[in-house]
Amino acid sequence: GEDVEQSLFLSVREGDSSVINCTYTDSSSTYLYWYKQEPGAGLQLLTYIFSNMDMKQDQRLTVLLNKKDKHLSLRIADTQTGDSAIYFCAESPLGGYQKVTFGTGTKLQVIP
Amino acid sequence: ETGVTQTPRHLVMGMTNKKSLKCEQHLGHNAMYWYKQSAKKPLELMFVYNFKEQTENNSVPSRFSPECPNSSHLFLHLHTLQPEDSALYLCASSQDRGGNEKLFFGSGTQLSVL
Secondary structure, three states: OOOEEEOOEEEEEOOOOEEEEEEEOOOOEEEEEEEEEOOOOOEEEEEEEEOOOOEEEEOOEEEEEEOOOOEEEEEEOOOOHHHOEEEEEEEEEOOOOOOOEEOOOEEEEEEO | OOOEEEEOOEEEEOOOOEEEEEEEEOOOOOEEEEEEEOOOOOOEEEEEEEOOEEEEEOOOOOOEEEEEEEOOEEEEEEEOOOHHHOEEEEEEEEOOOOOOOOOEEOOOEEEEEO
C-alpha cells in the first residue's frame, strides 16, 4: 500500500525556522496535506497543496513539493512556543476521500 | 468549538466489557470516519461511512463494530477488546467533493484496555 514517512521528532529554538519533511510513495497522489495536533486535541488541517504546484505560502507557513522525488516539506518561519505540536503529512489521490494516507507525525518541540 | 464532538474523552475498560464511543458532527458533512492513533505509528483508517453507508472497512477485527444511524452521528461499539487496542480513537468528517477532501477531526477518545 501507500506509505508516508516522516521523522518522529524535531527540536528548534524559538524564533528560528522549522522545516518538517515528508516522503510518500504513491505517484497518483493529487493532494498533499499538513495537519497539526496539539496535546489533547484532534488533528487540524493547516494547509494543503495540489500536485501541480511546487510551492504554497500562507503567512508563516511555506509548503514545498518536489513531485519527482515525492518529497513534501513544511517550513514554519519565526517558530513560536505555540507551534509545539505533532505535525502530520498526508496524501490522497483524486477522488480519494476514503484513501487519505497519513504519516507517523513529527513532534515539534520549540525551546524558549 | 470544534464541529466534531466525541464522547467520552477517556475510557478505561476491561477485556470483557462492552462500551460504545460516540461521535457527532455539526458541519453538514456527508462522510464520517473512524481512525486509530497509536504512538509512533501512522494514523490507521478503520471505517468510512458516506451518506450512512459503510464504504470502507480496513480489515478491522469484529470486536470493533461501527454504526452510523444518520449522516451526523457515528458510533463505535467495543466488545472483548485486547490490551493492544489501547489507543486514541479519532472521529472525522468531510464533505465528499470528489477531490480535495479536508478532514475535520474530533478531539478523540483515549481508550485504555486493562
